[in-house]
Amino acid sequence: MNYKVIYDGNCNLCVTLVQLLENLDGGQNFEYISMQDLEGLDRFGIATDDCEMGMILIDSQNLEKRWQGSDAAEEIGRILPAGEVFVAAYRAMPGMKWMGDRLYEQVRDNRYTLFGKRSTTYKSVYAVGCRAIENCDNPDLKSGS
Structure with a gap:
């Protein structure tokens, strides 16, 4: 894994996007830590307050x-196969970066109102340190669901 993605495991939109990324990437480039995993955040020197500005991508x-935030989303897009072309085009269009940043901020700040909040925190099948399902502490994965 080349990158760590820190996401809100209680946000319906965030979890849906992480699941999409899991399917697209298949664990090749990304591992995931939810913002609710305080021990996981601590390993990278990240406090919960650091997460208030949105998702974080770590090399x-x-x-x-x-x-x-939106810079992390762009970098994730750039890393995906053929993504660099789309991100470069997006960045080259006058005003798009500014608009994308403002849209990200609005969604980030209103994500629970707009998309709802999960009753349980989602843990990725490609969680940091979860190399094999047998070693993962996610009981849903161990049962094969």
Whole structure:
């Protein structure tokens, strides 16, 4: 895994996007930590307050290299196969970066109102440190569901 994605495991939209990314990537480039996993955040020197500005992407090869919010979303898109072309086009269009940043902020700040809040925190099948289902502490995965 080359990158760690820190996401809101209680946000319906965030979880849906993580599940989409899990399916697209298949665990090749990304591992995931929910913002609710305080122990996991602590391993990377991240406090819960650090998560208020949105998702965080960390480069596993250089833990100091991080993106947050819409910048993290763009970097994830760039990393995906053929994504760099789309992200470059998006960034090249005048005003799109500014609009994308404002849209991200609105969705981030109103995500529970707009998309709802889960009753349980989602833990990814590609959670940090969860290399094999047998080693994962997610009981839903161990039962094969």
